[in-house]
Amino acid sequence: DLVGRGSGGQRHLEGDARAERRCISDPCGAEHARNRSARAENRGAMALRIEDSAVRTDTGRQRNANEDSVFTRAPLFVVADGMGGAQAGEVASRMAVEAFDRIEDEQAAPPEELLRHTAQEANREIFDLAQGDTSRSGMGTTLTAALVHGTEISFGHVGDSRAYVF
Numbered sequence: 001d002l003v004g005r006g007s008g009g010q011r012h013l014e015g016d017a018r019a020e021r022r023c024i025s026d027p028c029g030a031e032h033a034r035n036r037s038a039r040a041e042n043r044g045a046m047a048l049r050i051e052d053s054a055v056r057t058d059t060g061r062q063r064n065a066n067e068d069s070v071f072t073r074a075p076l077f078v079v080a081d082g083m084g085g086a087q088a089g090e091v092a093s094r095m096a097v098e099a100f101d102r103i104e105d106e107q108a109a110p111p112e113e114l115l116r117h118t119a120q121e122a123n124r125e126i127f128d129l130a131q132g133d134t135s136r137s138g139m140g141t142t143l144t145a146a147l148v149h150g151t152e153i154s155f156g157h158v159g160d161s162r163a164y165v166f
């Protein structure tokens with residue numbers, strides 16, 4: 001794929017990011033787990049709510065031009081980072097986020113399917129443009145997309161850009 005053939009490695013957080021709270025009187029946590037489960041059944045699942053969002057990009061230390069493109073329309077968030085050493089990385093990143101902008105209904109398909117289909121569509125468009133224009137030959141971008149739905153977040157990811165969940 002031309003979309004996401006970036007260079008560099010990924011960094012991963014060490015350890016398990018989840019924490020479990022245990023009652024002192026119940027070191028095995030069984031009573032606490034039963035109570036937590038009963039409370040959840042009584043009140044139902046709580047949907048995630050997006051209070052605010054912010055966007056910031058940076059050229060980094062090696063480039064003069066910023067090849068990042070972003071798209072935010074809650075509940076969908078996308079960042080694409082054009083491949084810095086390749087031709088037309090800024091064009092590829094813009095095309096990738098524009099593919100997500102064309103989504104009319106975020107609930108039209110299962111979240112993972114929607115993200116996968118849209119990333120593949122962007123990849124085809126970028127590939128076709130690169131094949132038809134020698135000045136854009138080899139252009140590409142990384143892509144990270146997040147779609148909030150109910151109590152979950154689905155991610156679409158290509159290349160060496162990262163998404164963090166805190």
